[in-house]
Amino acid sequence: MIADAERESPKETGWKVEVDCFLGIYQYTSPHDEIDCERHCFVASRIAVIDSDILDVCWLTRKETISPSSELRSPIVLKMLHNFIRASFQPLSIIRRNNGHDNFAQI
Numbered sequence: 001m002i003a004d005a006e007r008e009s010p011k012e013t014g015w016k017v018e019v020d021c022f023l024g025i026y027q028y029t030s031p032h033d034e035i036d037c038e039r040h041c042f043v044a045s046r047i048a049v050i051d052s053d054i055l056d057v058c059w060l061t062r063k064e065t066i067s068p069s070s071e072l073r074s075p076i077v078l079k080m081l082h083n084f085i086r087a088s089f090q091p092l093s094i095i096r097r098n099n100g101h102d103n104f105a106q107i
Contacts (some may be wrong), residue, residue, distance in 0.1 A: 005094035
C-alpha cells in the first residue's frame with residue numbers, strides 16, 4: 001500500500017512523495033446510492049515537483065475545505081483533515097505485510 005500511495009501521488013498531484021506515516025482507514029456509505037467507500041490515508045513529505053500531464057492543482061486552506069460551498073467527495077475528507085491537524089499519526093509499522101521475510105503460515 002505504501003508503494004501504491006507513492007506511485008499514485010504524482011498522478012494526482014504532480015508531486016513525488018515519500019510516505020512518512022499512516023493516518024488511518026476511513027469508511028463511508030453514501031446515503032444516496034448506498035455505495036461503500038474505503039480510504040487508506042497516509043501522510044507524506046514532498047520530495048520533488050515533477051513534470052506531469054496535470055493541468056491544474058487546487059490546494060485548499062483548512063477554512064476553504066470546511067466551507068459549506070466546498071465540493072468534497074465525501075464527509076470523510078473532513079475527518080481525515082481533522083485527524084491530520086490533531087497529528088493523529090500511526091507509524092508505518094502498524095501495517096502488517098508479507099514481504100517475503102515473514103512466515104504468516106506459522107501463526
